[in-house]
Amino acid sequence: MYTHKKDIKRKRHEEGMILVIGVIVMAFLLLLVLPFLFQLSVENRLTDKSFKSNRALSLAEAGIERAMWELNFGDILTWDGDSSLRTLDILSFQSSSGDVIGDIEIEVHNPESKKPLVKSRGKVDYSDSALMAKGTRAELAEIKYDPWNFAVFGNEDLDFSSAAEVDSYDSTEGAYGGTNVGVEGNVGTNGTFLGCIDLCPNAKVYGDAYSGPGSDPDSVIITQGNSLIDGEKKSFYEEKAMPSVVPPDDLPFMGGYSLGVGDVGTINSSGNFTSFVLSNNSVVTITSDVTLYITGDFSMSSNTQLNIADGVNVTIYLGGTFSQDSNSQINNLSQDPTSLLIMGTDSFNGTMTWNSNSDFYGAIYVPRAHVDFRSNIDFYGSITADTFEFNSNSRFHYDLALAGLKRDDMEDLPYGIKSWKEELGPVFIEK
Structure with missing residues (x-):
């Protein structure tokens, strides 16, 4: 009877030791894994930030393209503003699949000149309380025409x-x-x-x-x-x-x-x-x-x-x-x-x-x-x-x-990009 009780106590002691050892091992493993988990969390945040930054930049570039299309083929006079500045806001810009990407704000400075300046800003959701914005600017110039590249x-x-x-x-x-x-x-x-x-x-x-x-x-x-x-x-x-x-x-x-x-x-x-x-x-x-x-x-x-x-x-x-x-x-x-x-x-x-x-x-x-x-x-x-x-x-x-002789003494020559620059950013805006 006495021997049986000793066996039970020894068994409980061994189980307790195993539990303690298990806890120690788990704690040790957790100490090893925590830095990786922290790094992974940081990388995920950076990846998300980079992804949204690229989305905002893509929207800004789309704004430059829209302004060029309007100047070359559309009617810039339908935009808000006057001969010194024309603006257009595109809200809830969608992808080809119908997903909302964000908003675009476009400014065209001196739209009736031979060298307009286009500024465009793309904005996307960053969090529940903030938007991320990135901007670009492009100096445009009329593309010279080459009339004599054929006999x-x-x-x-x-x-x-x-x-x-x-x-x-x-x-x-x-x-x-x-x-x-x-x-x-x-x-x-x-x-x-x-x-x-x-x-x-x-x-x-x-x-x-x-x-x-x-x-x-x-x-x-x-x-x-x-x-x-x-x-x-x-x-x-x-x-x-x-x-x-x-x-x-x-x-x-x-x-x-x-x-x-x-x-x-x-x-x-x-x-x-x-x-x-x-x-x-x-x-x-x-x-x-x-x-x-x-x-x-x-x-x-x-x-x-x-x-x-x-x-x-x-x-x-x-x-x-x-x-x-x-x-x-x-x-x-x-x-x-x-x-x-x-x-x-x-x-x-x-x-x-x-x-x-x-x-x-x-x-x-x-x-x-x-x-x-x-x-x-x-x-x-x-x-x-x-x-x-x-x-x-x-x-x-x-x-x-x-063949390479070009002229600029013609009407309605299309605009092309003379210089392009990404503005500083990203910028975070409270909703």
Whole structure:
């Protein structure tokens, strides 16, 4: 009996010792685990903070994109404010799945200028009592337009008659000819209908040919007889913009300019002219960098010359009509297409005519005009117009040096981001 009681006491003692040891082990393990649990808790809080900070920043960036869309394609005047500041608040902005992400506050400073400043702030829930906000700012600027990245581009039809040719060269490598002849004379149209680019027998394009967006190039681009497109037939992903030209409004008024038969003259200053007329066998040389705006007729009779001195750059705006008669020459002295730019305003919407055996070196952008090349024309440069007609033996040599030339004298140029900056943050706001 006594022995049995001792066994019971010993068993209880052992169980107590096991319990004590278990408690000690658990306490020891808890001491080991607590730092990890604390670290995990901190990391979870940091992860949550980082996640919500990124969400707020994404909302702010979405605000910048919304402002750019409104400036480029929408109507910023519908926003609150005036010409110095326009604002828009977007509440409960949702994801594509319909979940509410947060709010966006957008400010557009000087929205009607060429360099607006956009500030945007995104706000998301951080806790039951606070919001987290992050901001961005972007300086915008009008994107310059590059009209001359094709040999020939037409908004609508391009018609190539027999033996008309298009190829390429690079004026920075010297004169056209010999090894300086290439196959990058690309042509294109915004047109999407049958025959918008039409090559008659023996016409040749040494380059690619592009049809309008979403079209079948084989249907839009027609090659007849022995005609040739040396490159590929392709279609654009989107329509090529053809913005209107804005001529300068601060040029001094000069009246009309004219030279009589056989006369010789020089131009060394910019001006606004009512007309520009060269009679037979007359020669005019432009000797300084100038800008000319000709609101009426631009007419060169047979055997006339418009020369540009070496190293001189000339821009001519046309608002009336243009004709270059047979055996006349433009820019044959320097033979540098990059030195002469001709821009057509919206009122320049008739036919731009080059008659037989005339030469031209320059770049032309006339988005509302029809261009007519008569027989035996040699054109060095690039042209963008509404429609084209190349008659027999017209030769077009695209100057690759014009490809990167951009202009900002056009209407409704889109805005792009000039500089972007993330504002300091995140900032916490009480609800």
